[in-house]
Structures are given as C-alpha cells and as structure tokens.
Amino acid sequence: xxxxxxxxxxxxxxxxxxxxxxxxxxxxxxxxxxxxxxxxxxxxxxxxxxxxxxxxxxxxxxxxxxxxxxxxxxxxxxxxxxxxxxxxxxxxxxxxxxxxxxxxxxxxxxxxxxxxxxxxxxxxxxxxxxxxxxxxxxxxxxxxxxxxxxxxxxxxxxxxxxxxxxxxxxxxxxxxxxxxxxxxxxxxxxxxxxxxxxxxxxxxxxxxxxxxxxxxxxxxxxxxxxxxxxxxxxxxxxxxxxxxxxxxxxxxxxxxxxxxxxxxxxxxxxxxxxxxxxxxxxxxxxxxxxxxxxxxxxxxxxxxxxxxxxxxxxxxxxxxxxxxxxxxxxxxxxxxxxxxxxxxxxxxxxxxxxxxxxxxxxxxxxxxxxxxxxxxxxxxxxxxxxxx
Amino acid sequence: xxxxxxxxxxxxxxxxxxxxxxxxxxxxxxxxxxxxxxxxxxxxxxxxxxxxxxxxxxxxxxxxxxxxxxxxxxxxxxxxxxxxxxxxxxxxxxxxxxxxxxxxxxxxxxxxxxxxxxxxxxxxxxxxxxxxxxxxxxxxxxxxxxxxxxxxxxxxxxxxxxxxxxxxxxxxxxxxxxxxxxxxxxxxxxxxxxxxxxxxxxxxxxxxxxxxxxxxxxxxxxxxxxxxxxxxxxxxxxxxxxxxxxxxxxxxxxxxxxxxxxxxxxxxxxxxxxxxxxxxxxxxxxxxxxxxxxxxxxxxxxxxxxxxxxxxxxxxxxxxxxxxxxxxxxxxxxxxxxxxxxxxx
Amino acid sequence: xxxxxxxxxxxxxxxxxxxxxxxxxxxxxxxxxxxxxxxxxxxxxxxxxxxxxxxxxxxxxxxxxxxxxxxxxxxxxxxxxxxxxxxxxxxxxxxxxxxxxxxxxxxxxxxxxxxxxxxxxxxxxxxxxxxxxx
Numbered sequence: 017x018x019x020x021x022x023x024x025x026x027x028x029x030x031x032x033x034x035x036x037x038x039x040x041x042x043x044x045x046x047x048x049x050x051x052x053x054x055x056x057x058x059x060x061x062x063x064x065x066x067x068x069x070x071x072x073x074x075x076x077x078x079x080x081x082x083x084x085x086x087x088x089x090x091x092x093x094x095x096x097x098x099x100x101x102x103x104x105x106x107x108x109x110x111x112x113x114x115x116x117x118x119x120x121x122x123x124x125x126x127x128x129x130x131x132x133x134x135x136x137x138x139x140x141x142x143x144x145x146x147x148x149x150x151x152x153x154x155x156x157x158x159x160x161x162x163x164x165x166x167x168x169x170x171x172x173x174x175x176x177x178x179x180x181x182x183x184x185x186x187x188x189x190x191x192x193x194x195x196x197x198x199x200x201x202x203x204x205x206x207x208x209x210x211x212x213x214x215x216x217x218x219x220x221x222x223x224x225x226x227x228x229x230x231x232x233x234x235x236x237x238x239x240x241x242x243x244x245x246x247x248x249x250x251x252x253x254x255x256x257x258x259x260x261x262x263x264x265x266x267x268x269x270x271x272x273x274x275x276x277x278x279x280x281x282x283x284x285x286x287x288x289x290x291x292x293x294x295x296x297x298x299x300x301x302x303x304x305x306x307x308x309x310x311x312x313x314x315x316x317x318x319x320x321x322x323x324x325x326x327x328x329x330x331x332x333x334x335x336x337x338x339x340x341x342x343x344x345x346x347x348x349x350x351x352x353x354x355x356x357x358x359x360x361x362x363x364x365x366x367x368x369x370x371x372x373x374x375x376x377x378x379x380x381x382x383x384x385x386x387x388x389x390x391x392x393x394x395x396x397x398x399x400x401x402x403x404x
Numbered sequence: 405x406x407x408x409x410x411x412x413x414x415x416x417x418x419x420x421x422x423x424x425x426x427x428x429x430x431x432x433x434x435x436x437x438x439x440x441x442x443x444x445x446x447x448x449x450x451x452x453x454x455x456x457x458x459x460x461x462x463x464x465x466x467x468x469x470x471x472x473x474x475x476x477x478x479x480x481x482x483x484x485x486x487x488x489x490x491x492x493x494x495x496x497x498x499x500x501x502x503x504x505x506x507x508x509x510x511x512x513x514x515x516x517x518x519x520x521x522x523x524x525x526x527x528x529x530x531x532x533x534x535x536x537x538x539x540x541x542x543x544x545x546x547x548x549x550x551x552x553x554x555x556x557x558x559x560x561x562x563x564x565x566x567x568x569x570x571x572x573x574x575x576x577x578x579x580x581x582x583x584x585x586x587x588x589x590x591x592x593x594x595x596x597x598x599x600x601x602x603x604x605x606x607x608x609x610x611x612x613x614x615x616x617x618x619x620x621x622x623x624x625x626x627x628x629x630x631x632x633x634x635x636x637x638x639x640x641x642x643x644x645x646x647x648x649x650x651x652x653x654x655x656x657x658x659x660x661x662x663x664x665x666x667x668x669x670x671x672x673x674x675x676x677x678x679x680x681x682x683x684x685x686x687x688x689x690x691x692x693x694x695x696x697x698x699x700x701x702x703x704x705x706x707x708x709x710x711x712x713x714x715x716x717x718x719x720x721x722x723x724x725x726x727x728x729x730x731x732x733x734x735x736x737x738x739x740x741x742x743x744x745x746x747x748x749x
Numbered sequence: 750x751x752x753x754x755x756x757x758x759x760x761x762x763x764x765x766x767x768x769x770x771x772x773x774x775x776x777x778x779x780x781x782x783x784x785x786x787x788x789x790x791x792x793x794x795x796x797x798x799x800x801x802x803x804x805x806x807x808x809x810x811x812x813x814x815x816x817x818x819x820x821x822x823x824x825x826x827x828x829x830x831x832x833x834x835x836x837x838x839x840x841x842x843x844x845x846x847x848x849x850x851x852x853x854x855x856x857x858x859x860x861x862x863x864x865x866x867x868x869x870x871x872x873x874x875x876x877x878x879x880x881x882x883x
Binding site: 421422449450451452453455456459460463487488491499500502723726730732741747748 | 800878
C-alpha cells in the first residue's frame with residue numbers, strides 16, 4: 017500500500033444557495049481544492065463524488081461524468097459514491113483506496129448535496145431512502161424519529177437529562193461563529209435549544225443539523241506526485257475505514273451499542289498506529305446532539321452515560337481535553353448530507369495546517385473524523401496526520 | 405325461511421372505535437336547534453376504515469369459535485362504505501386472517517342491511533353443505549354531508565359472526581329468517597358522489613317502519629311466534645326513537661329492545677348496527693333464550709332473523725363492553741380531520 | 750416518486766405485514782420480524798416461519814411531528830419499538846393513544862390499520878399497529 021496525502025482542500029460556504037445548482041457547488045469546491053493543491057486539474061486521474069440524494073431531489077444521477085464535464089475534467093475516471101449521510105466519508109475511502117492501491121497517483125473527491133431544491137417533506141422522504149423502505153419507512157418514521165428512539169433509550173438507561181445532551185448544540189454554535197464556511201455563525205443558548213419546537217420527541221429543532229447546500233473537495237496523491245505540489249505542510253490520510261451495523265436501530269440487540277462506531281474507529285486508528293488519546297482534534301457526526309455524545313463515549317473519551325460532562329466542562333473546545341467539532345460540526349457548520357464527510361476532513365485539514373483561525377487547536381497533529389450514514393448503519397472514519 | 409339443517413353462530417365479535425363526538429358538539433357547529441337524535445356517536449381514527457374495523461370484529465369471532473382457519477369457507481362482507489369503489493375488502497380481510505386462498509369472498513352492499521344478509525347467505529352455504537363455516541360481517545364507516553341531519557348519527561363500527569353447522573360449537577341456533585324488500589328510494593348515494601342523500605321524512609313510514617314491521621311480522625307468522633316468545637329484539641337503529649317505536653308497533657316491550665339498543669352511545673353504524681346490537685344481547689343472554697334481529701337497509705329492505713341460544717352462550721364474551729367503555733371525545737375539528745372532511749391532499 | 754407508488758412491492762409483502770410473520774433462527778434461536786432468509790445476528794440460513802405473538806411492550810417511542818410526504822396530514826403520530834412476547838422487535842405506529850400517554854414499558858397489542866395511501870387514487874397500504882393493551 018502506498019502512503020496517501022491530502023494536498024488540496026476546498027469548500028463552499030454551507031447555506032441556502034438558492035442561486036446555485038448542485039453542479040455549481042461541486043465545481044466551485046473541486047476547483048478550489050485543485051487551486052489549493054497548486055496543480056493542474058488535468059493531472060487528476062480519478063474523481064469520486066460523494067452524494068446521497070441527487071436522484072431524489074434533482075432527478076440527477078451519473079454525477080461522476082456530470083461534475084467532471086462541468087469542471088473541465090472530462091476524461092477522468094469518475095463515480096458517484098453513495099452511503100446515505102456517510103456518502104462523503106465513503107467517497108473519501110474509495111479515493112484513498114485508489115491512491116493507496118497504486119492505480120492512480122492523484123485523485124479528487126468532492127462531497128456535495130443540494131437540498132433546498134425540494135420541499136421540506138420531500139427532503140424528509142428523500143433522506144428516508146437510507147432506511148428499509150418496506151419495514152421502517154412504511155411506519156411513517158423519519159430520520160429524526162429514529163434518532164429520537166435512541167435518544168429516549170439513552171436518557172432512560174443512564175438517567176441523563178435532555179438539557180445535558182442538548183448542550184452539544186450550544187457548543188457547536190459557539191464554534192461556528194469563527195468559521196466563515198459555517199451555515200450558522202451565531203451562538204445559541206441552552207434555553208433556546210430547549211424551548212425550540214419538538215420535531216420528533218424528544219428531539220427539538222435546535223438539536224438537529226440544519227438542511228443546507230454545500231460542497232467540499234480534497235485532492236489526494238501519493239508520494240511521487242507530491243513533488244508536483246508546492247505545499248510544504250502536508251496532511252497524510254493515516255487511516256481510513258468503513259464499517260456497517262445492522263441497518264435498522266430496532267433490530268440491533270442493543271440500540272445504544274453503536275457497534276459500527278467502534279469497529280470503524282478501531283480499524284482506522286490501528287492502520288494509523290494511534291490510540292484515541294492521541295487524537296488532537298475530533299470531528300463527530302452530530303446530526304442530532306445525542307449522536308455526538310454517544311460517539312464521545314464509544315471512542316472512550318467518557319464512560320457510558322457521561323459524555324455530556326465533557327461538553328458541560330468545555331472539554332470540546334480548543335484547549336480542552338478533546339477538541340471536537342471545532343468548526344461547528346454538523347449542527348452549525350451545516351450538514352449538506354453527501355458533503356458532510358468531506359467537510360469534516362476539510363475542517364481537520366485546516367486545523368492540522370494551522371489555518372483554523374480563532375478556533376485553532378495549538379500544535380494539532382492528529383485528527384479523526386467520524387461520518388455516519390443512517391443511524392450509524394454505515395460508519396466511515398478517517399485518521400489524519402500532519403507531516404512535513 | 406327455515407334452514408334445512410342445524411346452523412347457527414359459533415363465535416362473534418364486535419368493534420367500535422375509541423373516539424366519540426357528542427351530538428351537542430355537532431350542534432355547536434351547525435346549530436339546528438332541534439333535539440339531537442342520539443347523545444353521541446363513534447368516530448373512526450385516522451387510520452381506520454370499514455375494512456380495518458371488519459378485520460378486528462372477524463378476528464374476534466374466529467378466535468371465539470376456535471375454528472381452524474383452514475375450515476373457514478367464506479368471508480362475506482356487508483358494507484356501504486368500502487375503502488375502494490372497486491376492489492374487495494373481503495380479500496384483504498381474508499388475507500390478514502390467514503384464510504386465503506381457498507375461500508369464497510365477496511363484498512356486498514345493501515345500505516344498512518348487508519350485514520344480516522351476509523349472515524343469511526353464510527347460513528345458506530353452511531346448511532347446503534357447501535362449506536363448514538363462514539364469516540358474515542357487517543361494517544361501516546358512515547359518511548354524512550357536513551351539516552346534514554345525518555351527521556349527528558353517522559357512526560362507525562363492525563360486527564362479525566362465525567356461522568357454522570358444527571352443532572357442538574354453536575352458541576345460538578338460527579331458527580328462521582325472513583327477508584322483505586321493495587323498491588323504495590329513501591336514501592342513496594350515486595356513483596362518484598362523496599356523500600349520500602336522503603328523502604327526509606320519507607325515510608320513516610314508507611321505508612324504515614314498513615320494512616321492519618313487514619319482515620318481523622312475516623317471520624313471526626311463518627314461524628308461529630309472537631312477541632312474547634322472544635327474550636330480546638334488536639332492530640336496526642338509525643337513532644334511538646325509531647327502534648322503540650317499531651317495537652311498540654309490533655307489540656314488543658321496551659325491556660326487550662333496550663339491551664340491544666346502542667345507537668344513543670355509538671350512533672348509527674349502518675350495516676353493523678343490528679349486528680352490534682345482537683353481540684350486546686349475546687354477551688348478556690342465558691341458554692335457551694330467543695332473540696329476534698331485524699335489520700333495515702335503505703332502498704329498501706329488512707331481514708328478520710330469529711335465534712335461540714344454546715348452553716354455550718356466555719362461555720366467552722366479546723370485547724364490546726370494553727370497547728364501549730374506553731372513550732375519547734373529540735371536538736368537531738379533530739372529528740373533521742379523522743373523517744376526512746378536512747383534506748390535505 | 751416512482752418507487753413510492755409500486756403496487757407489486759406492497760403486494761409481495763402483504764402476508765408479513767398483515768400477520769406479523771417472523772423468522773426463528775435454527776442456530777441461535779433469535780426471533781426476527783419480518784421473516785427473511787438469513788439471521789441478521791449469526792448469519793445462519795433457513796429461518797423457520799412463525800406467526801409472532803400479538804402482544805408486547807414499548808421499548809422506546811417518538812412522536813412524529815414533521816412527517817415524510819406520504820404521511821402528511823396524519824401528524825402527530827407515535828412510532829415505537831415494540832418488543833413482542835418471545836423477543837422479536839417490531840417498529841410500528843402506536844394508535845388509539847395520545848402521544849403524552851405513551852410510556853416506555855407500556856403493554857400493547859396488535860391491531861390492523863391503514864398506514865398510508867400511495868395517492869388519493871392509489872392503493873391503500875395496511876399493516877399492523879399497536880394500541881394500549883387492555
């Protein structure tokens with residue numbers, strides 16, 4: 017296996033881009049990443065497009081050729097990679113494999129989702145294509161609802177109060193204030209979160225990642241190709257792993273076990289030769305507050321039922337024990353679904369390069385990004401390391 | 405009609421939705437100022453229709469009878485409010501009960517009379533030896549134009565009877581049946597129309613009373629029975645007054661009518677009305693009691709059926725009392741949502 | 750959406766949806782709903798077809814206030830994980846109950862109800878829901 021490096025990273029701001037299409041966003045991010053790498057876009061040999069819902073929301077598939085064409089890169093090998101909300105992470109995994117295998121010297125990955133083209137109920141339906149249509153979607157459950165089932169069990173089992181879990185959203189909003197790419201650059205109070213309307217009880221509006229549009233892109237290459245890039249601070253993809261769990265939460269023996277969390281994280285960390293305590297900056301898939309807290313516990317940063325304490329103590333902030341979602345996470349940076357897995361790595365790359373501005377984690381060397389599809393039916397984890 | 409062999413009821417079930425609306429609440433919106441014909445009526449939940457209610461009643465009847473599913477030879481569903489204009493409810497019910505595919509299945513319509521006719525036809529199939537057991541169901545989610553006087557009474561419910569020729573299983577024997585029909589257009593709904601129309605007072609004397617009295621008298625004459633030979637009588641019950649007046653006209657006492665008179669609390673459940681009343685009576689009956697049931701369906705006709713209970717009656721009861729006791733009152737707004745009067749798509 | 754108006758896919762699942770037909774694993778003994786070929790827990794094949802008990806209890810629940818397109822007009826409604834007697838878990842709506850009355854551990858029983866209409870002139874999809882047990 018060859019070593020794989022990230023030499024370019026780019027993204028659009030996350031938001032309601034009424035005037036821009038899926039292809040506009042993908043091309044903007046992709047070209048930004050190529051420029052950041054300081055290479056010619058025609059040096060890219062393969063393109064991986066992480067996206068979940070273009071078929072549902074735009075009636076558009078075949079994104080590989082579409083994005084390649086509009087980016088002026090027609091000719092490259094190009095594919096759409098889909099794994100629900102983990103599409104971005106899964107696409108990065110594929111891109112990593114393509115370079116690690118030695119087949120390609122330089123590839124690009126772009127994660128993109130254009131959600132605001134559709135009506136809210138249709139977005140809800142489109143997101144549900146990630147679940148079992150016959151026996152889960154049939155019940156009228158929504159993704160918020162499925163996570164709410166987990167949330168209620170979590171509070172019940174550990175006697176945790178919703179206020180404690182909901183604080184995760186407050187943390188993310190505080191972080192996003194300093195992120196120019198974030199959808200919501202404003203703080204919220206715990207009172208605001210707790211008094212926001214319930215979407216699927218117990219989950220409240222301000223505990224959910226927002227609907228938004230956006231694209232993020234990375235350029236990956238091997239050591240030989242590095243010579244063509246002017247970058248001096250490099251980021252290596254030190255570990256990349258994907259794991260699945262039994263698709264539907266109610267069929268898992270313990271719906272709180274989140275077996276996929278551990279499996280993917282352990283595999284990626286093993287490949288990188290690190291342990292959880294070595295991570296300087298963490299990106300977790302907080303589509304809902306409870307998922308953020310559960311991840312902190314699954315990765316061993318807190319005992320079961322105690323993840324919320326890290327949030328309450330400010331340990332997730334730069335300078336804390338485990339700086340997490342330092343650019344706002346899904347909650348406040350935004351969650352353009354197929355883009356998220358790539359945004360997470362984009363955010364970590366900025367931290368490792370020392371480009372994170374006011375939220376810079378001093379001396380950050382190792383980052384870990386965890387991207388979930390469905391209610392963690394798919395888990396993609398990437399470990400990134402700063403190298404010179 | 406007298407059946408050529410011993411045929412009767414081996415199990416029965418009734419279903420009434422949990423929701424009720426008070427007639428006074430309907431009056432609050434439409435305010436006719438007249439005396440309300442019932443106190444309250446049943447309202448189906450958003451996820452209920454005549455098919456789902458029929459299923460619940462039929463499952464109870466089947467379970468009470470203890471009959472093997474493979475031995476049920478017919479599912480006859482009488483209703484004027486099937487969820488589909490074309491596509492049988494009977495097949496869905498048969499499938500959900502695990503009775504398919506070797507079963508006679510049919511949807512039948514005769515306004516509020518189809519349920520008792522289903523019972524007569526099931527008894528005929530059993531008596532002929534064509535099938536061992538058959539399910540006869542009356543079910544309706546009655547529709548009324550908002551503001552129409554029918555809206556006070558148009559209720560929802562179902563009742564099902566496992567009709568059998570297996571003497572040991574019977575809890576009541578069907579003695580006689582008598583059908584009385586004429587072309588009398590007192591109430592109708594044209595194809596494609598959402599709500600039925602009716603001819604106001606014309607629904608009384610020439611329609612309800614003529615047919616109820618005609619069928620009841622016909623049966624009693626043919627069978628050589630008189631009102632005092634019956635312990636209970638159950639009439640179709642579009643409101644509370646009509647059955648009591650019919651009883652009076654035929655010489656029955658109110659005590660014979662009242663045990664099976666439920667319209668005051670659940671409204672008019674159309675094809676289910678007399679059959680839910682019969683279920684109430686069977687839940688209370690003792691062995692060797694005689695019951696007269698007389699349905700009425702607009703258009704018009706009545707079926708009179710006389711039954712005699714056996715030693716098996718009362719060993720198992722239906723869930724009707726429990727269903728009648730669990731009530732959730734809804735206001736007119738929620739009622740309009742549940743009934744589909746408020747449409748979002 | 751094209752897939753949402755498929756008749757065959759509703760038809761082929763009808764028995765499992767109407768009658769709680771589950772599978773019992775010959776190797777690990779797990780009971781799953783619905784019936785399928787392979788045990789999700791141990792990977793063994795040849796699950797025995799069993800009709801599952803109609804009573805169970807609520808493991809967890811949520812109140813859907815913002816439904817997907819094909820449930821618009823039904824909100825709010827309750828979706829729950831129900832553990833049936835014998836251990837199989839089913840995701841289903843609760844019915845005949847106010848959202849605020851639902852509790853974890855609540856005893857429930859199966860009823861047959863409408864789930865959704867494919868469109869106002871399309872087919873109606875029926876299935877099992879649960880109501881508070883008496």
